[in-house]
Amino acid sequence: xxxxxxxxxxxxxxxxxxxxxxxxxxxxxxxxxxxxxxxxxxxxxxxxxxxxxxxxxxxxxxxxxxxxxxxxxxxxxxxxxxxxxxxxxxxxxxxxxxxxxxxxxxxxxxxxxxxxxxxx
Amino acid sequence: xxxxxxxxxxxxxxxxxxxxxxxxxxxxxxxxxxxxxxxxxxxxxxxxxxxxxxxxxxxxxxxxxxxxxxxxxxxxxxxxxxxxxxxxxxxxxxxxxxxxxxxxxxxxxxxxxxxxxxxxxxxxxxxxxxxxxxxxxxxxxxxxxxxxxxxxxxxxxxxxxxxxxxxxxxxxxxxxxxxxxxxxxxxxxxxxxxxxxxxxxxxxxxxxxxxxxxxxxxxxxxxxxxxxxxxxxxxxxxxxxxxxxxxxxxxxxxxxxxxxxxxxxxxxxxxxxxxxxxxxxxx
Numbered sequence: 443x444x445x446x447x448x449x450x451x452x453x454x455x456x457x458x459x460x461x462x463x464x465x466x467x468x469x470x471x472x473x474x475x476x477x478x479x480x481x482x483x484x485x486x487x488x489x490x491x492x493x494x495x496x497x498x499x500x501x502x503x504x505x506x507x508x509x510x511x512x513x514x515x516x517x518x519x520x521x522x523x524x525x526x527x528x529x530x531x532x533x534x535x536x537x538x539x540x541x542x543x544x545x546x547x548x549x550x551x552x553x554x555x556x557x558x559x560x561x562x
Numbered sequence: 563x564x565x566x567x568x569x570x571x572x573x574x575x576x577x578x579x580x581x582x583x584x585x586x587x588x589x590x591x592x593x594x595x596x597x598x599x600x601x602x603x604x605x606x607x608x609x610x611x612x613x614x615x616x617x618x619x620x621x622x623x624x625x626x627x628x629x630x631x632x633x634x635x636x637x638x639x640x641x642x643x644x645x646x647x648x649x650x651x652x653x654x655x656x657x658x659x660x661x662x663x664x665x666x667x668x669x670x671x672x673x674x675x676x677x678x679x680x681x682x683x684x685x686x687x688x689x690x691x692x693x694x695x696x697x698x699x700x701x702x703x704x705x706x707x708x709x710x711x712x713x714x715x716x717x718x719x720x721x722x723x724x725x726x727x728x729x730x731x732x733x734x735x736x737x738x739x740x741x742x743x744x745x746x747x748x749x750x751x752x753x754x755x756x757x758x759x760x761x762x763x764x765x766x767x768x769x770x771x772x773x774x775x776x777x778x779x780x781x782x783x784x785x786x787x788x789x790x791x792x793x794x795x796x797x798x799x800x801x802x803x804x805x806x807x808x809x810x811x812x813x814x815x816x817x818x819x820x821x822x823x824x825x826x827x828x829x830x831x832x833x834x835x836x837x838x839x840x841x842x843x844x845x
Contacts, residue, residue, distance in 0.1 A: 497664070
């Protein structure tokens with residue numbers, strides 16, 4: 443899908459107008475951003491916005507996330523283990539201490555493999 | 563004020579443009595233009611003090627006029643020296659907005675270069691594969707593969723060149739994207755401040771309008787009912803405000819608020835002017 447994010451009042455208003463006029467192409471609206479379908483019409487609408495508001499419009503292409511392809515086992519396991527923790531108040535950083543689970547810092551510093559970071 | 567039409571002058575608190583000997587073809591907007599313009603063009607000149615901020619709301623009063631009451635009342639309150647508790651916050655937000663100057667973002671050229679170099683690399687890779695196949699086939703058939711091998715070497719060298727270009731283009735785009743991220747942070751901050759300023763302006767208007775609301779309601783009650791809703795409101799705002807410059811009142815409105823038949827009538831334009839505490843130009 444195409445993620446369109448606006449950065450000015452005028453661009454946000456144009457995005458609203460575009461969304462109002464193209465319900466079928468809009469997958470989801472969030473305030474100053476919207477997800478458009480990855481069709482030529484979606485691209486046309488996004489490019490129209492960018493042509494009008496230049497740097498105040500950011501367009502990114504999103505991809506479906508397959509954790510089995512893109513996230514390592516350790517990260518998936520850590521997420522499910524943390525969800526099953528005994529005390530809901532335990533923060534993850536503390537939870538990970540003394541286990542094989544990766545620390546937040548370690549995860550922060552490691553990019554995902556594959557096309558997960560595909561942006562343009 | 564002093565009004566000049568052609569060579570004819572009239573002075574006073576109340577001037578009726580219809581009484582001039584050579585009544586120029588003057589509509590309401592031309593008259594108000596002459597009041598607001600710093601220098602107005604002959605043959606039509608109105609010499610009067612500069613209009614204050616409320617004048618743009620109620621400087622012209624005519625039947626069926628549109629009036630945004632809250633902004634008009636807020637402007638009127640300002641002319642009375644009122645201020646709002648949010649004024650300082652609003653000024654601070656405006657200062658911060660002025661100081662924010664997000665750098666231009668234009669990644670278009672960088673994106674195009676990535677697409678082009680990537681296409682070129684793909685093409686060259688296919689050519690290298692095809693040549694490699696040809697060399698292989700010639701060798702297996704014990705044919706003369708010398709020319710094909712030299713083509714392959716040349717294509718391989720070119721592939722390495724376009725690959726290098728592609729990588730350079732991708733790195734340039736990545737760097738440009740990083741700079742864009744910084745600029746977007748500032749743009750996001752600007753949008754947040756603009757929204758905050760808009761909210762503060764609304765609060766200021768509400769506060770200021772509230773400060774003169776009672777005086778306004780009182781004034782409105784003393785306008786003859788025949789004036790109609792928007793005219794009554796505009797006249798009441800004009801009374802509450804300190805206008806400095808004269809108000810342009812359409813003759814139809816003057817007629818309806820000075821009619822002798824109405825018990826609440828102002829009776830005369832002079833009375834209306836006194837009630838408004840402002841000069842009146844009748845068109």
